[in-house]
Amino acid sequence: MSEHTDEVTRALVQAADAARFAPSIHNTQPWRWVVRAGRLELFGVSERQLREQDPSGRMLLLSCGTALHHAQVALVAEGWRHEVKRPAGDPLATIRPLEREAIHPEATRHFQMLQVRRTDRRTVTDDAVPQETLGHLVKVAEDHGAHLHVLDRDQVIELAAAVDQSQRAQDSDERLRAEQAKWVGGDRDENTGIPASALPEEVPLTTVAERDFQTSGTLPAGSGHDHAATYAVLYGTGDDAVDWLRGGEALSALWLAATEQAVSLLPLSGPVEIPSTRQTLRGMLSGTGYPFLAVRLGTLDPAHSAPPKTPRLPAGQVIEIL
Numbered sequence: 490m491s492e493h494t495d496e497v498t499r500a501l502v503q504a505a506d507a508a509r510f511a512p513s514i515h516n517t518q519p520w521r522w523v524v525r526a527g528r529l530e531l532f533g534v535s536e537r538q539l540r541e542q543d544p545s546g547r548m549l550l551l552s553c554g555t556a557l558h559h560a561q562v563a564l565v566a567e568g569w570r571h572e573v574k575r576p577a578g579d580p581l582a583t584i585r586p587l588e589r590e591a592i593h594p595e596a597t598r599h600f601q602m603l604q605v606r607r608t609d610r611r612t613v614t615d616d617a618v619p620q621e622t623l624g625h626l627v628k629v630a631e632d633h634g635a636h637l638h639v640l641d642r643d644q645v646i647e648l649a650a651a652v653d654q655s656q657r658a659q660d661s662d663e664r665l666r667a668e669q670a671k672w673v674g675g676d677r678d679e680n681t682g683i684p685a686s687a688l689p690e691e692v693p694l695t696t697v698a699e700r701d702f703q704t705s706g707t708l709p710a711g712s713g714h715d716h717a718a719t720y721a722v723l724y725g726t727g728d729d730a731v732d733w734l735r736g737g738e739a740l741s742a743l744w745l746a747a748t749e750q751a752v753s754l755l756p757l758s759g760p761v762e763i764p765s766t767r768q769t770l771r772g773m774l775s776g777t778g779y780p781f782l783a784v785r786l787g788t789l790d791p792a793h794s795a796p797p798k799t800p801r802l803p804a805g806q807v808i809e810i811l
């Protein structure tokens with residue numbers, strides 16, 4: 490192998506490795522990477538798809554999209570200009586490094602955020618996210634081919650009703666509950682799923698309810714409410730597999746940008762998982778787009794300790810080098 494080929498392979502392995510930190514529905518990490526000469530391929534893993542909760546695979550695609558964006562952030566932080574193709578089949582995407590260029594400090598900062606970002610289910614403080622910061626986050630979503638619709642007060646109430654309706658629909662589905670119990674809670678010794686340490690001791694009383702995982706956690710969540718939180722819907726203009734993959738890339742970019750601004754982002758995907766409430770969310774966008782998920786944005790009390798990191802599958806299980 491030439492020195493250049495070695496260098497490219499090393500960068501691709503590092504990118505796939507950094508993508509392990511990406512967020513995913515119930516921490517299923519439903520992705521697999523193949524490193525080939527000069528390119529990195531991303532595949533979805535159907536054994537880690539939530540068959541009951543996510544039969545259409547939309548949440549799997551969003552999750553794979555976050556991993557795809559994480560890999561790109563890692564490549565840019567190493568100075569690699571690259572191209573991405575998204576056949577959105579088998580593979581879902583291919584990344585090909587082109588040449589190296591000077592490393593921008595911004596790229597290094599983005600890369601650091603991969604390690605810092607968490608799903609934070611603690612309550613938010615009474616300090617609202619500043620308008621200027623919201624404007625920046627809206628732009629980040631746009632720069633990544635998606636849109637962020639910030640909800641007004643009436644729409645927050647509408648979202649609360651949709652969240653409640655989707656939660657009740659999911660609670661009444663026995664098979665879905667059994668599937669969720671396999672992925673969430675307890676002292677898990679697997680490297681997937683959501684451990685009790687990442688879940689609040691009690692689901693906080695808020696206007697828009699957090700997802701009720703039907704198991705008690707150990708995270709002290711604080712006694713705040715969500716009065717000062719901002720709710721928004723991340724959406725795109727298409728409903729094909731490639732749109733959901735790109736939606737995941739936008740979600741990752743948005744989340745990393747929020748983390749950099751000390752804004753907590755909590756995804757609320759329940760209402761998108763149920764067709765009737767997905768339609769309600771579409772209505773909030775006046776039918777102009779396809780909602781990927783709702784998000785809660787807020788500031789956190791620094792006095793509360795951050796939730797611990799959730800586990801990840803070892804590199805050997807998600808990266809194959811050919």
Ligand SMILES: Cc1cc2nc3c(=O)[nH]c(=O)nc-3n(C[C@H](O)[C@H](O)[C@H](O)COP(=O)(O)O)c2cc1C
Nearest residue numbers: 512513514515516551607608700756757758759799
């Ligand atoms: C597509 C998607 C949907 C998610 N939906 C929810 C949700 O509805 N409620 C929630 O509490 N967390 C949700 N999460 C957060 C995941 O549970 C979280 O990313 C995963 O457990 C890994 O933890 P981490 O983000 O702290 O690394 C979602 C994440 C993704 C990528």
